[in-house]
Amino acid sequence: MPPILRRVLVLSHTYLQPAHRGKLRALAARGLEVTVAIPQRWREPWFGRPIDVAWERQGGLEVFPLPARGTIKYSGGALKALLRDRRPDLVQIEEEPGTPAARQVLAAARRLGIPVVLYTQQNVEQEQGWLGRWKQRRLLRKLHGVIAGSDLTGTLVRKSAPQLPIAVIPQLGALAPHEPQHVPHEGLALGFVGRLVAPKGLDKLLQALSGTLLRGMKWRLTIVGDGPERERLEQLVMELRLAARVRWTGGLPAEQVASLWTELDVLVQPSLSSDTWRETSSHVLIEAMANEVAVLGTDSGVIPELIGDAGIVVSAGDVDGLAAGIERLLDATTRRGLAQAARARALRLYSDDAIAERTLEFWRQVTK
Numbered sequence: 192m193p194p195i196l197r198r199v200l201v202l203s204h205t206y207l208q209p210a211h212r213g214k215l216r217a218l219a220a221r222g223l224e225v226t227v228a229i230p231q232r233w234r235e236p237w238f239g240r241p242i243d244v245a246w247e248r249q250g251g252l253e254v255f256p257l258p259a260r261g262t263i264k265y266s267g268g269a270l271k272a273l274l275r276d277r278r279p280d281l282v283q284i285e286e287e288p289g290t291p292a293a294r295q296v297l298a299a300a301r302r303l304g305i306p307v308v309l310y311t312q313q314n315v316e317q318e319q320g321w322l323g324r325w326k327q328r329r330l331l332r333k334l335h336g337v338i339a340g341s342d343l344t345g346t347l348v349r350k351s352a353p354q355l356p357i358a359v360i361p362q363l364g365a366l367a368p369h370e371p372q373h374v375p376h377e378g379l380a381l382g383f384v385g386r387l388v389a390p391k392g393l394d395k396l397l398q399a400l401s402g403t404l405l406r407g408m409k410w411r412l413t414i415v416g417d418g419p420e421r422e423r424l425e426q427l428v429m430e431l432r433l434a435a436r437v438r439w440t441g442g443l444p445a446e447q448v449a450s451l452w453t454e455l456d457v458l459v460q461p462s463l464s465s466d467t468w469r470e471t472s473s474h475v476l477i478e479a480m481a482n483e484v485a486v487l488g489t490d491s492g493v494i495p496e497l498i499g500d501a502g503i504v505v506s507a508g509d510v511d512g513l514a515a516g517i518e519r520l521l522d523a524t525t526r527r528g529l530a531q532a533a534r535a536r537a538l539r540l541y542s543d544d545a546i547a548e549r550t551l552e553f554w555r556q557v558t559k
Contacts, residue, residue: 195558196280198224200273202296203285203310204263205362207233207242210445211474212252214364217547219251226277228270230263231256264291270299278303281554283338285310285362288327289319297333306558307333310362312340312471314347314492324351331355336557338362338550340472341493358553361497363474364543365481371534372453373483378409379521382455382484384448384475387418390468392461392489392508394420394427399461399513401431408521410436415451417442448475452482456530457520460488464507470494477541480533485526487516497541501532 199218206212206227219225233242244256255273258266263286274282282305284296293309300307309331319327331337331352339345339359348357381400385391393414399405400412414424414437421439428437443451458479462470469492476497479486486502488494495504503519505512520526539545 196223196555198226198277198279199281199283199554200226200228200277200279201283201285202228202257202265202292204230204233205285206254207244208445210449211363212254213366213543214362214546214550215252216249217364217543218551219249221547221551222251223551224251224253226253226255226273226279228255228257228265228273230259230265232259259292264295267295267299270295274299274303274305279305281306281308281335281558283308283310283554287311287313288330289317289323294330297330301333306335308336308338308554308557309334310338310340311348312344312362312493314341314343314469314471315467316347327351336553338553341496343469343492344471356553356557358549360546360549360553361474361477361541362472363477364546365474365477365537365541366449367481367534367538367542371483373456374453376454378411379517379526380454380456381410381412381517382415382451382458382479383412383461384415384451384458385460387414387416387420387424389420390463390465392463392491393424395463395508395510396459396461396513397424397427397431397433397437398510399517400436401433402510402514404511404514404518408518410517410521411438412436413438413440413451413455415440415443415448449478452479452484455479455484456526457485457487457517459513459517460486460494461513462489462491462494462507464489464491473497477537480537481541483530483534485520485530486533487513487520489513498533499536501536502529 206229215225247254282300286292297307328351336356337348345357345359489507491507503516
């Protein structure tokens with residue numbers, strides 16, 4: 192490895208969950224000294240309980256809690272001390288360019304002459320006025336590079352900073368089991384995993400399942416997640432007379448979600464799309480694919496990019512399209528072929544190792 196890149200500092204609240212650190216562990220396994228800085232205290236949105244983070248080191252990966260407040264603004268003194276003590280060869284900040292954390296980390300790193308790469312998944316134009324757009328362009332042009340979570344995101348970044356090196360790489364990879372296991376069961380086991388908010392489109396999935404096309408078929412749906420729409424969605428399930436076939440688990444920690452894959456045949460991601468929101472990331476989709484679960488999603492944001500030709504993609508908001516996709520997946524041969532294709536695609540592109548390798552290659556490119 193060239194001596195220019197030995198130590199890397201990554202900052203993001205995403206890595207509060209140990210299950211999300213696979214990419215970082217894979218980078219450390221490649222001989223890098225990786226420090227990930229995360230907020231010292233964080234309130235988990237699904238459970239409303241605070242999380243306190245302790246310092247730890249596992250091989251070449253160091254987890255460093257930084258005091259932070261509000262919408263993730265780090266303690267200036269603690270951030271400067273960390274940068275001076277670790278002296279990284281590169282800093283990667285995984286927060287959106289308009290956030291206080293992105294501006295703060297970029298300024299602190301530049302004062303010490305440390306190159307900075309930003310990860311962003313913003314994939315729609317934001318209403319921020321001319322001053323906001325100017326500030327964002329100014330920030331982007333001070334970076335050494337950007338890792339975009341999707342092609343849509345990369346296109347937006349190029350509008351503001353056409354000369355900036357950009358790589359399209361998902362933020363998180365998936366830990367793929369050596370041999371996926373599936374528990375035998377009757378009928379089609381469907382799953383939805385996500386926040387229960389209107390843009391996720393769960394009501395469209397429920398409407399699809401209640402239609403004449405699927406009413407007489409054998410299926411069951413497990414809904415993992417919580418949010419402000421739960422009461423309305425539970426009422427909709429009752430109105431559509433689906434209660435006997437729908438199981439609600441509430442929000443689950445990542446390690447419990449991982450145990451769900453053995454029970455599912457299909458993961459459905461029915462996200463909607465609008466001028467102000469598209470699906471920005473889908474780690475759960477990547478995990479399902481890696482575990483040889485067939486996937487059905489809409490064309491919202493990053494979803495079709497992740498699925499490619501290894502699943503079924505329908506138009507966002509298309510209830511009949513969702514129903515037709517589920518009907519196709521009732522056929523065991525079709526479902527098995529797509530599940531195997533999904534796993535092969537995930538192993539090639541979305542495993543922790545694959546994403547770490549692509550990330551490291553980009554880092555080397557921008558620090559030459």
